[in-house]
Amino acid sequence: MEATSFSAALPHTALSVSGHRSFRTCSRVRSSVYVPCQASLDFHDFDRPVSQASLVSGSGSFLRRNAMNGVLKHCGPVQKRNPAGQIFSAASAGVCTSGENLVESPAHVAEGKVGVLLLNLGGPDTLNDVQPFLFNLFADPDIIRLPRPFQFLQRPLAQLISVLRAPKSKEGYAAIGGGSPLRKITDEQAHAIKMALDAKGLAANIYVGMRYWYPFTEEAVHQIKRDRISKLVVLPLYPQFSISTTGSSLRVLQNIFRQDTFLSRLPVSIIQSWYQREGYVKSMADLIVHELEKFTNPKEVMIFFSAHGVPVSYVENAGDPYKDQMEECIDLIMQELKSRGVDNDHTLAYQSRVGPVQWLKPYTDEVLVELGQKGVKSLLAVPVSFVSEHIETLEEIDMEYKELALESGIENWGRVPALGCTSSFITDLADAVIEALPSATAMSISRSAPEEPDFDPLRYAVKLFFGSFLAFILFFSPKVIHAFRNHLL
Numbered sequence: 001m002e003a004t005s006f007s008a009a010l011p012h013t014a015l016s017v018s019g020h021r022s023f024r025t026c027s028r029v030r031s032s033v034y035v036p037c038q039a040s041l042d043f044h045d046f047d048r049p050v051s052q053a054s055l056v057s058g059s060g061s062f063l064r065r066n067a068m069n070g071v072l073k074h075c076g077p078v079q080k081r082n083p084a085g086q087i088f089s090a091a092s093a094g095v096c097t098s099g100e101n102l103v104e105s106p107a108h109v110a111e112g113k114v115g116v117l118l119l120n121l122g123g124p125d126t127l128n129d130v131q132p133f134l135f136n137l138f139a140d141p142d143i144i145r146l147p148r149p150f151q152f153l154q155r156p157l158a159q160l161i162s163v164l165r166a167p168k169s170k171e172g173y174a175a176i177g178g179g180s181p182l183r184k185i186t187d188e189q190a191h192a193i194k195m196a197l198d199a200k201g202l203a204a205n206i207y208v209g210m211r212y213w214y215p216f217t218e219e220a221v222h223q224i225k226r227d228r229i230s231k232l233v234v235l236p237l238y239p240q241f242s243i244s245t246t247g248s249s250l251r252v253l254q255n256i257f258r259q260d261t262f263l264s265r266l267p268v269s270i271i272q273s274w275y276q277r278e279g280y281v282k283s284m285a286d287l288i289v290h291e292l293e294k295f296t297n298p299k300e301v302m303i304f305f306s307a308h309g310v311p312v313s314y315v316e317n318a319g320d321p322y323k324d325q326m327e328e329c330i331d332l333i334m335q336e337l338k339s340r341g342v343d344n345d346h347t348l349a350y351q352s353r354v355g356p357v358q359w360l361k362p363y364t365d366e367v368l369v370e371l372g373q374k375g376v377k378s379l380l381a382v383p384v385s386f387v388s389e390h391i392e393t394l395e396e397i398d399m400e401y402k403e404l405a406l407e408s409g410i411e412n413w414g415r416v417p418a419l420g421c422t423s424s425f426i427t428d429l430a431d432a433v434i435e436a437l438p439s440a441t442a443m444s445i446s447r448s449a450p451e452e453p454d455f456d457p458l459r460y461a462v463k464l465f466f467g468s469f470l471a472f473i474l475f476f477s478p479k480v481i482h483a484f485r486n487h488l489l
Ligand SMILES: C=CC1=C(C)c2cc3[nH]c(cc4nc(cc5[nH]c(cc1n2)c(C)c5CCC(=O)O)C(CCC(=O)O)=C4C)c(C)c3C=C
Pocket: 121, 122, 123, 124, 134, 137, 142, 143, 144, 165, 168, 169, 180, 181, 182, 238, 242, 244, 245, 308, 309, 310, 311, 354, 385, 386, 389, 390, 391, 392
């Protein structure tokens, strides 16, 4: 497990990020830090309702308690932006409260209040949320990494792609009940981790901060500040580190913390990845063994690990450790299975590619077809990059890939469930939190905003002109249109 303080939290991306971002060296940071060029956040400007930050503490979630206190108000179906420029619709969250929602932390944590911040991706709660959720996702410069001269196109591009992709995504979310289960499951995991920590003698407030939908990370941090937490452990709910997931969430957090005196002094410990923890590996092996036993002939089953993909350029140009960590993770799980006498064949493939670029190979859909053609008859799909059920397990794997596999000649199909609240897994995450606490250190970066280069209107106009021209050519080239049709829409 890698637990680090804030200043050392993003070393992977500092190595070789090409072009579009600037490297700056922070005062207390030993190496260069990959500093995002996003608008910085200031808590004083922050007008988002606090109540959407999920807080599991004492008698249930913050939201639930607010509802019971009668401060739950419904707002009109207006779309707004938070200070990070993310779109949110007040109605879809169903909550619009003003400042009086201070949460009293339980008495037993009054001294040395420990906070645990769970970071996750977030997903649309309803079909109406799908397009604004996709906008937030594609507006993230860690998801669509544009070269520097094109960065001004990030938001218009996000708008375009989110509108174009929304119908397809909506179909997927409609097929799994009309929204993402991610928020509910993450809240349950937060509650379970709190209970596990309590059982180990650590009273902690657990917060949930999502990257692209409610409850946003900004809201969770706002609540952490209000609660005057004195030590914070940050636990991204991604076993492996990727620039596009953990990296993106940590950058948002870093931006918020560097702007705020209280937060920049708060001792923080970040668990960057935890795929190598024994508890996680053993819990995954337990689930696999359990599912294998459901097959008539378990020994003949191909164990098919399917990980969410990332574009190849993340790994090759930007130094994303995701692929290496994924491969190591699979090795560890297979070693554990071997030690239990399970030595089935296994393979790893990458799913969910989006857009007209090369993603990590082999692709899940292609491998399934090949395996069917080669005569594999029984296959157990193991989603491995995420620990809760979501659209890509419930729709992509359970529906699309299953159908493809059966059409390709595979006769017996099984799927390992996501870890969710499996008790051995939750206990291990609680241990990870406890182990990370001693290494918590303050970020201690000055409050000054990141330096912006002097604005030169002529240079800007020239860039805008050539940027738009190139973007136009790029967008309407037949190759790109073809790729968009096949992989985006
Ligand atoms: C480790 C997990 C994930 C990585 C890596 C990742 C990278 C990544 N994703 C997209 C684009 C989309 N992702 C979408 C949904 C989505 N992504 C993950 C996880 C990882 N993404 C999850 C768990 C979910 C589902 C959330 C839910 O609502 O249940 C979507 C939206 C769904 C869809 O339309 O398919 C998009 C789009 C990119 C481009 C990327 C790396 C650059």
